[in-house]
Amino acid sequence: MVLPLAPHASAQEEATPPPAAVEETTPAAPAEAAPAEEAEAPPAEGTYEAFMAGPDAAMFTVNNLWILLSAALVFIMHLGFCSVESGMCQKKNTVNILFKNVFIVCIGALGYMAWGFNAMYPGTMGEDWNGFFAMGSKLMNGFPDEATRTANVTAEYASYTIWADFIFQAMFAATAATIVSGAVAERVKLGSFMIYATILVTFLYPITGSWKWGTGWLDAKGFYDFAGSTLVHAFGGFAALSAILILGPRRGKYTKEGVKPVLPHNLPLANIGVFMLFLGWFGFNGGSVLSADPEGVSRVFVTTAMAGFAGGLGAIFTSWIVLKKPDLSMGLNGILAGLVGITAGADVISPWMAVLVGAIAGLIVVFSVLFFDKIKIDDPVGAVSVHGICGVWGTLAVGLFSTNADHSLGTQLLGTVVISAFAFVTSGLLFFVLKLVIGVRVDAQEEEEGLDVAEHGAPAYTD
Template sequence: MKWINVTLAHVSEDPGVVDLTAEITQNLLTTNNVWMMLCTAMVFIMHLGFAGVETGFGQAKNTVNILFKNTVTPIIGIATYALIGFFLMYPGFESPGWLAFNLSGWSMFWFSPGDADVSAAYASGGYTYWTDFLFQAMFAATCATIVSGAIAERVKLSAYLVFTVFFVGLVYPLIGSWQWGGGALKAMGFYDFAGSTLVHSVGGWGALAGVILVGPRIGKYIDGKAVSKPGASIPLAVIGTFLLWFGWFGFNGGSVLSANPALVSSVLVITSLGATAGGLGGFLAAYFAFKRLDLGMLLNGILAGLVGITAGADVFTPAAALLIGFIAGILVVISAVMLDKFKLDDVVGAVSVHLTCGIWGTLAVGIFSTNPDHSFLTQLIGVAICGAVAFGAAFLIFYILKVTVGIRVSEAHERSGLDSHEHGIRGYTIVFDE
């Protein structure tokens, strides 16, 4: 519906034309909705990608623990989004503001299927109510997964699960409502197409708060130097990265909110150009910094380029996409080095990928956007507001958990691995016949 304008005023009284118009409208809704459901499935697959990356970069003794968190996260994310998150974020505000929510029908728990709008009148014929909820729920769950990888291998599972409930159920939809729900950031002119700030930086701020309060892994920093802790499966990390790249086609392509052929195809090209340039930037920066062909930085460079391009994938030119992605790839290496200097232990580089490059991508809208209404200063203010709230809320949640139930496992459990102590099984087991 957004990409076809049917003008039939001069024949509006012809029953045949009216029937044809209704059929075209329904077919367009079906086409748009199928594309949106496909994108939803691709975003869902990103959870498998995150699981692969986190498990691959984590130590073998914590494999089951990492996989458990990555499995529970979308469960919590979708459930909390259904109970309250979706209704905080959309329809959001009766008028633009910070807290003026319209909470009529605030939970899907009370929602009757018959009340759902599945007609072409909903979302300009781009998708139905149900598709809208599920697509947005996948974004919410993705935000929490970012935190999981950063604080892996030493955080209490129970503390992480409690944090995820509050962070995804309340903090993420609150911040998201200010832009995508029609709130104050939207009225200000802030722009974030698919979530460089609203998803990735918000998750990255949560990850940074967790890294600070949980502290580094035992033996990670000795005499001021970072000690390498080999990952369990580098091939799995590679597979996970490619799954995330694949899922990003749904992440950004679905954010068009219809099957508009011109815009969708353009967004997917820009997305891929950002990823490729990010990988190149990460590879070259790591070689310059470490004098080696660092596969981990190559992979994180790809993800950095994807995060960086997400805020303006619909308003960037191909040339801008290559430059933005390349800079993101360089930034992710610089950020990782700086975090180690401050002894902030991020197992998978989540803060560097999602926070650092999420900020860069959002600011890049104010520099490279083809829309003259987009302002660098407005983007900077929006980033600062979202960052202050996301980091402050995450820090508060983690701090309360730390002083009450604790957020870190015992030293003995951390040294021997979380799999055996918390789950009773190991991720990698070799059995020899007697």
């Protein structure tokens, strides 16, 4: 059988002229060479430009990008706090709660820029400061010379720029004051709280943060808190405890007949808020690896997630047994408790031990919430239990379950006690002074009417 020629081959053969038909051409005279362009001088050695042209630039860029993405995830957590706090409280106070959260994240970042960042990271103990207290200063006013610029925006500073470091830490800072916001909800004066939150996040939070993360005296003793079970969460939780002791419970909450439940007005909103916080926690803990190291970040993601899930289950089944019915609010707080619990040791606790840490945190939070209600300490969102009590548990868990033999239970106990005590005392003094000078609590009529109308002149819902 004869196969036909491929049409493209046939066409190509037909298009090719015979050799005799090819015209001879005379080569053109070479054109005059264009003057060579002056080569750009390479960047000076030891500058930012030289570093970014070198072999380490790609990894530095990836590390820096991950820190910035983590900062964005932590920022999203503030939306989660807004949703949880407003959903768990009465609808007549929704605008007030949302307003406080908007104010907190704004003043938290700006206060941290103006003072807190340099107070929290002053230098190396023994060279630049004494390890206990450092003065802050105005930040972000530019770099005066090329050497300083290079040191702060290349790996000479860290595996990320100083700008990325600042914005990541600033998102952390506002969280401490946000924890207090939920605990004092529905009866605190707005102006008093705004003054309190400003001082807390700008001046008090950086002091204890510097003791560990700023190479302070606790760091020198071997205290370990990876992402802030104590430095952020227990600090906020015990600051909240002293504030609500001075403020007192919501009117009508505790009666001669017992505890009168103040029901949340929007549990779906609270549910959304918890899952938003869970998402943000991947940046909170994952970003604390302080690089995009594949093994480190992925391990922290796993321990964080498993502890959160275990905390939810721990609280669900504990509350079901104790309260005789499955309680959604307890389950939501259990997830947060598990996340708080693993935050101190997310990089040094194995995945299965992280499950245990989270489950115990879920159990603890149920009994803690019931205990505070029993002794008539009114915490509308369970902030003291979730952040304070479970923050302490998570810090101690490092001493119990860490894969690093250098982490001891005694040192962990010392660190969490002194930081929690500092937060409790200084917050209490600040709140007490505000009570004496301008008052901290709205009057009975405003509380009954709702703070949305009394403080803001507009309700959140018009129906």
